[in-house]
Amino acid sequence: MLYAHYSKGARVMFNRFKSFVLILLVSIGILAPLLAQPLIEKNPQEVAKLSIVSLAPNATETLYALGVGDLLVGRTDYCTYPEEALALPSIGTLYNPSLEKLVSLQPDLAISTAFVSDELLLALENAGIEVLTLNLQETFGRTYTLIREIAQRVNKVKEGELIILTMQNQVKDVVEKARTMEKKRVYFMVDFGSFDGTATGDTYISEMLGMVGAINIAQEATRWTYSKELLVANDPDLIVMSKRWGQTEEETLKEFSNTKPYSDLRATKEGNLVFVDSDMISRQGPRSAAALELLAQAVHGDDWL
């Protein structure tokens, strides 16, 4: 024994002293960051202006459309429009964003629309960051609600209403024009191969298909999944395609038209496969009316022009 030459009492004292030092060190380790926090105060000029981290591509687009893109201090990997947004630091993907990175950007407000976990939002609130959650993607009409809510929060109500009005006019024109056109039976391909994903009847993309005068063959299905049998049995006139993650449109087209049973579908054989900008369609925001018109163009082809 190392302390054998000490008396028993002294050894106990020494052990107690060791425990005390250990507890002290651990407490300092825990408390130091908490105590240090007020020291990293924000610069005075930054305090005056609201700073925002966007946790959704459509929130980013809305902020830029409202003319307050300069309030943004952070974005996600998916916020790729408009191009200015790319200059902002990213906090990661929607599914596993970095909380540390987010907090280090010191925003006053975080705007999220979908996919972000409740735990992350709670952690943000605990860190004193205001969270605006807009989970509105059930219907096309809720796009206006989304824009209105964001506009209100950043004090751009008038600009917001203007965007909404312009969008509503464009949408009205598209819907009226589509009403005069021949109805096509359409399949909106989201994914194919081992898993068949489509815009089923319970999605707002299906609603958009209806607005542009298309009949969604997957209207009866739910939750974004479909079966190959039903796809073959329902034999769509046209397939609206979106490119796969990490592929170009040509690559997706090639893979789709070389994979059974898709290669044997009438639409594939007749070359009725059209691509749409899936980012524009899937992000409910200021570009949604333009997306609707693009979808109408894709569905009706030359007849639309």
Added chain:
Amino acid sequence: MRKRLALALALSTLLLGMVSLTLGPAGISLSDTLLNLTGRSVNASQQYIIFQLRLPRVLTAILCGTILGGAGAVFQAVLRNPMADPFVLGVSAGASFGVALSITLGYSAFLGLPFSALLGALATTALIFLVGTKHKVSQTTLLLTGVAANYILSAGMTLLMFLNHEQYDRILFWTLGSFTSSTWAQVLFMVLCVLLFIVPMRLSHTEMDMLLLDEGSALAAGLPLQKIRIVLLLLATFAVATCVAFFGVIGFIGLMAPHMARLILGPKHSKMLLPTCLFGSFLLLGSDTLARLLLPTGEMPVGVITSILGAPLFIWMLRKGRYAYV
């Protein structure tokens, strides 16, 4: 007994295959199916669904079941452990990890999915072999090694899905198994696989019986034990890896089929090997038919169904202490 059982199994599988052809979300009636099968249907899309979607699927399920059942029997004999099976020991998980890794790193086009699966499966088999054929290794040790291998590989899969969320659905497919995208090309490939694996396996039934005895008697019979073990294990691994590459991980068939055959026919391989394969086919075809029926517009992963059927059997065997061959 054996011949009658084999005949009954083959007939049931055939009947189930016919029933399976008429079932599915597209809702084709029995009479329409018969019209299509006899080539008198005029409905092109029904014809396509039956001949291009359902028939390849039924056939791949049958062939895959044969392989998984046979592979279970081989693993059990080679490792002298009645609880061994490529799924339980993590070989299937190894194959699916190989596939997922190649999708994530983007070399799947270069190596091909079956080859990537084979690499993953071989690595796991090598590990299991090194542990399992050591002298005096307990059956529990082997199973626990399998559990550990499964843990490591499933952590790896989760990591890949986490890092690569956009490919989540594609990777998830390999962990659950499905016959939904079966094609005639795959049917042909699987037929080759079955021939390459099942024929040598059936031919070496005496050796497999010997493997169950202690090393001394087998050596006395003049058998080069280690070589047979390695060849059989390699063949089984190759066949299972192909199944995984095409259809994902499908568990417990390799456990259920051999045990059912052994319960009825006893442990002699000359008697139980073919019924094992037939049991495998029947079970997997039945599971896949259920997978197609349980959800109205989508599909259920077939691996979920085989696990729901097989896991209770596994627990029952562990509880009953059936560590021995029946």
